[in-house]
Amino acid sequence: MNTENNHHLNQLNSAQEEAVKHINGPLLVLAGAGTGKTKVLTSRIAHLIATKNALPSQILAVTFTNKAAKEMVERVEKILGYEVPGMYIGTFHSISARILRKNAELLGLTSSFNIIDMDDQLRLVKRILAELNIDTDQVNPKAVVNQISLWKDKAIKASDVDDIGSYHGNYYDAVKQVYKLYNDELQRSNSCDFGDLILHVINLLASNEACQNYYNKKFKYILVDEYQDTNVSQYLWLRLFAQGHNNICCVGDDDQSIYGFRGAEIENILRFEKDFNGAKIVKLEQNYRSTAHILNAASKLINTNQKRHGKTLFTESEGGKKITILSNWDDNAESNSIIQEIETLKIRQHKLSNIAILVRAFFQTRSIEEALLNEAIPYKIVGGLRFYERKEIKDIIAYLRVVNSDSDNLALERIINVPKRALGAAAFAKCNDYSRTKDVSIYTAISELLKNSLVTGKAKAGLEEFTSLINDARQMLQNSSLKDLAKFIIERSGYEEMLKASKEVNIDTKLENLREFCEALSEFHNLDEFLEHVSLVNELQDQNSEDSVNILTLHSAKGLEFDTVFLTGWEEGIFPHQRSLEESGDKGLEEERRLAYVGITRARKKLYISYANNRRIYNKWQVSTPSRFLRELPDEAIELKGSGTRFNNSYQKKTSSFNTTSAAKFKVGDNVIHTSFGEGNVKSLIGDVVEVNFESGKCRFVTANSLKSNCV
C-alpha cells in the first residue's frame, strides 16, 4: 500500500488502528466515552473503500439517529477527500423503509405504504378498544401501545404472544387481541409502525431465500453504531444481513447502555462473542476528552456495576480541577449556586455554549430556568417538542397524507372532523363499517356512500365538503407547488378560521408555525419525499444561535461534550429515579448508574454535581437524601462546597444481587420442552427470549421461563 492510500490511518492509536485494519469476520469495538468511537467507524469505512475491499455501495452502516448518520457520511468523505455516493448509511428505520419500498408487494403492502406515528397508534388502539367494548379504565390505551411496541421490539408476533409464559391472565388476553386487530388494521390501511419497519425486513429476508442472498451479497461489510442500544428485532435484523460472510463490525459501550426502557438489550453487546463465532474484540480505553479527576470518578462509579465487559479508561491529561459537590438546602438554593458558578465563569470569559446543565427529568428545569431568567443568563432547553410534532402541523400533515394516499385511514380519521364538519363518532363508524364490509379504504368508502346516496343530512353535507376539498387538493398536486397546496388546505379547510376563532392563548404562534411550515415545504421535490422526511428524519430544529447555556436531560446528553458540566438533583428518588428501582430493581439501578457515568464523562475540564436536601415536587415539599452515587466517587477527586447537609461518605457498599437471566440455563442445541408446544430444540438465544425449532416443524420465539430442559 502506498502512503497516498494510507492517510486514513493517520492519527490513530494502536487499538484504533487494530480495529480499522481488521477487515473480515466479526468485530466488536468496545469504545469507552471519549475514546474515538466515531473516528474508528469512519476510518474503517474509509479504509475499506480506499483499499478496494469494498465499493461504497457494498457498505451498510446503521445508526440510531439521523444526526449520527449524517455525521458519519461527512466524516468518511472528509477522510477520503472526495464525495462518496452510494453508501447505505442511515438509521435502522430509514434503511428498512428503503428496502421495504422495493419489496413491499412481497409483504402485502404497496411501495407507497404509510408510516404511522405514536398519535396514530394511540388513535387506532382507542378505536379497537371501543369496538371490543373494553373499558379504558381497565385497559389503558397508552399502556397497550407501549406493550405492542415492546413486543415488536422483542420480535414477538401476535400469534406468538400465547407462547410467552409471562403474558397470562385476562389483561393480557385483551391486549393480545388488540395486538392482532391492530396489525390487521395496519395491513388494511397499507401502513407500518416503526416496529414493523424492522420486522417486515426480518420477514422478507427470513422467508425469501433469493432476497436474503441478494442482500448478503450486496452488503459485504456491515457496521453498527451504538450497538448497546439495539433491541431484539434489530439484533435479528443484523444477523440476517450478516449471514454468510459475518463481516459485521459493532461499535458500542456497554457502560453507556441507557435505553432499556425503549427495548434496548444490553445483553446483545455482552453476548457478542457467543453470537458471532470467532469474533475479535478491541477495547478503546484511551480517553481524549476529560481530565484525570473526571475520568477517575467515572471509572470508580461504573466499576460498582456487575454486568459489564469491563474496561479501564486512562488518559494522558493531568488531574485538572477537582469535582465540586454542591450541597444545598433546597432546589432553589441549588439553582442559585449553579448560577453563581456560571456568573464566575462568565466573568472569566467562558463561552456559555460550553456550559451544560444536565437534569434527570424535565421537571427539574423549572427552578433552574427561573434562576437563569433572574440573572438574565441566556439558555436553551435542548430537546422537547420537535417542529413537526406540533398539533397544528400534524393536522396539516394528516391532510397531506390523505391527499397523497387513498389508503391512509389513520390520517383521515385524524382530520375528518377537524375543523368540525358534523362528522362525529357515528358518521365515522358508518364510513369505517362500509369500508370493512366492501374491503375498500375509508376514503373510497366515503365516495361510494355519497355516490349511492347512503348518507343523508348533516353527515352528507360534511362528507361532501370533505371529499371536494381532498379532490381539489389532489388536482392541485398535479400542477402546483407543495407550498401552495398546503396554503390552500389551511385556508379552504377552514383550519385557519378555526384557529382564529378559538380561545386558545397561543393562536399567533400556531399561525406563525403554519406559515413556517408552508415555507419549509419548498425544500422538497414531491409529496412522497416530504412525507418520508417527516416520519423518519424529523430533526430537532436549531434554536437561537445566541451564545447560551445548554439545559438538557442526561439521556439527550449522550454523545455530546462540554467544557463545564453541572449534574443536578443527585438525590435518592430523583437520581437514581424511584421508578427505575421499583420497576426494574438491580437492573434498573445499574442503568441509572450508567446514566451517571454518561453524565460525568460529558465534561472536558470541570464538573459540578449538586443536590438539595428539600425539594418541591408537584408543589409538595419533600425531604431528600443525597444520591448513593455520590458515595461511589473517589474522595481524592472531589471537593465539597455549599451549606446543605453533607453526605456521608463512610457508607457500606451494598452488594447487588442478580437473577441470572433464565435464558442462561439453555444453550444452542439444547433439547427443551415447552409448557404448551411440547418438545423442541434451541436455535438461538436472545436475552430472555429463546428461539426454538419445535417438533411440529414450527420455529417460534418463546420465553425461557416457559421452557424446561429435556435431557435424558
Add this chain to the structure above:
DNA sequence: TAGATACAGCCTATC
C-alpha cells in the same frame, strides 16, 4: 357540539 366538570398522571425517547 360547546362548555362544565371530573380525574388521572406526573422519567428518560429515537425513528
Add this chain to the structure above:
DNA sequence: GCTGTATCTA
C-alpha cells in the same frame, strides 16, 4: 398543583 383528556349535560 397543573394539564390534558374523557365524559356528561344542556
